Amino acid sequence: MQIVSKILSLQAVKLLPILEIFENKNTLGNYLDTLRSRNHTIGFVPTMGALHDGHASLVIQGLKTNDFVVVSIFVNPTQFDNANDLVKYPRTLEKDVTLLSKISADNIAVYAPSVEDIYGSDVVASGFDFDGLEQEMEGQYRTGHFDGVGTIVKRLFEIVKPNHAYFGEKDFQQLMIIKKLVEKHEMPVNVIGCDILREQDGLAMSSRNMRLKPAYRAAAPLIYQTLKTAKIKFGTKSAKKVTEWVNEQFANHELLELEYFVIADSETLKTINRKSNKKTYRAFIAVYADDIRLIDNIALN
Ligand code: PAF
Numbered sequence: 001m002q003i004v005s006k007i008l009s010l011q012a013v014k015l016l017p018i019l020e021i022f023e024n025k026n027t028l029g030n031y032l033d034t035l036r037s038r039n040h041t042i043g044f045v046p047t048m049g050a051l052h053d054g055h056a057s058l059v060i061q062g063l064k065t066n067d068f069v070v071v072s073i074f075v076n077p078t079q080f081d082n083a084n085d086l087v088k089y090p091r092t093l094e095k096d097v098t099l100l101s102k103i104s105a106d107n108i109a110v111y112a113p114s115v116e117d118i119y120g121s122d123v124v125a126s127g128f129d130f131d132g133l134e135q136e137m138e139g140q141y142r143t144g145h146f147d148g149v150g151t152i153v154k155r156l157f158e159i160v161k162p163n164h165a166y167f168g169e170k171d172f173q174q175l176m177i178i179k180k181l182v183e184k185h186e187m188p189v190n191v192i193g194c195d196i197l198r199e200q201d202g203l204a205m206s207s208r209n210m211r212l213k214p215a216y217r218a219a220a221p222l223i224y225q226t227l228k229t230a231k232i233k234f235g236t237k238s239a240k241k242v243t244e245w246v247n248e249q250f251a252n253h254e255l256l257e258l259e260y261f262v263i264a265d266s267e268t269l270k271t272i273n274r275k276s277n278k279k280t281y282r283a284f285i286a287v288y289a290d291d292i293r294l295i296d297n298i299a300l301n
Pocket of ligand 1: 046047048074076079149152153171174
C-alpha cells in the first residue's frame with residue numbers, strides 16, 4: 001500500500017506525530033495481545049475512512065472508556081450493492097491518519113488492511129439471519145448489504161477483540177444489526193451507539209457528503225428539516241398522515257429524490273400501522289442527491 005509507506009516516511013521525519021499503522025492482521029493481533037497482557041482495555045471504531053468529526057467523536061468517546069482505541073479504515077467491497085458507489089467511495093487515508101494523530105498519537109492505532117488481508121482470495125459475504133432486522137428499510141433497497149456488513153464486522157471483531165466498539169446512530173439499522181450479530185454469535189464485545197453528529201445546517205455528517213456538488217449540498221439540509229417537522233407532526237397525527245406529508249415534501253423536488261420514509265418500531269424496525277404509547281418509534285429516511293444516497297433518522301418519542 002503506497003499511501004501507508006508515504007505516511008510512515010512522513011512520520012519518520014516527524015512531520016506527523018507517530019501513530020501506529022497496521023496493514024496486516026497478524027501484526028496488529030500481536031500488538032494488541034501485548035496491550036492486553038498489560039491489562040489495557042481496547043476500544044474499536046470500525047470505519048470505511050474519509051473520516052469526519054462524526055468519526056472523531058466516536059474515537060474520543062472510545063478514549064474516555066478504554067486505554068487504547070483501534071480505528072479500522074477499510075472500504076469493504078462486499079457491502080456495496082452498487083459497483084459505482086464502491087469505485088467512487090472517497091479514499092483519503094493520509095488525511096484520515098492526520099485527523100487521528102491530532103486526537104492522540106499515543107493511544108490510537110490504525111488498521112488499514114488490503115482486501116486480501118481480510119478476505120484472502122475469496123471476496124464474498126457470508127449469509128446472516130438477524131431475526132428479520134436485515135429485511136427492513138436498507139435491506140429492501142440494498143440487496144446483500146447487511147450480509148457484507150455482518151461479514152466484515154464479525155471478522156474485524158475477531159481480529160481486534162475489543163472490549164467496546166462504537167457505531168454512529170446515523171446508521172441506526174446497522175447498529176441494531178451489529179448488536180444482534182454480537183448477541184447471536186456470543187461475541188464478548190460491548191456495542192455502543194453514539195449520537196449523530198450534524199453539520200451546522202443539520203445535514204448528518206457522512207463520508208459521502210464530500211462528493212455532493214454545491215447545489216445538492218445546499219438542498220440536502222431539507223432531509224433533517226423534514227425529519228424534525230415529521231417528529232412534531234407525529235405528536236398529533238397518524239404515521240400514515242405523517243408519511244404522506246413527507247412524500248409531498250419531496251414530490252417534484254428538483255434535486256432530491258426520496259427513496260423511502262418509514263416510521264418504525266425502534267426495536268423491531270418494522271413499519272408501524274398504529275401507535276401505542278408503550279413503544280418507542282423512529283423515523284428513517286433515504287434520499288438520492290444526484291447519484292449520492294444519503295440516510296438519516298430521528299427518535300420520535
Ligand atoms: O458504517 C460503516 O462505515 C461500515 O458499514 C462499517 C461498520 C465500517 C463496516 O464496513
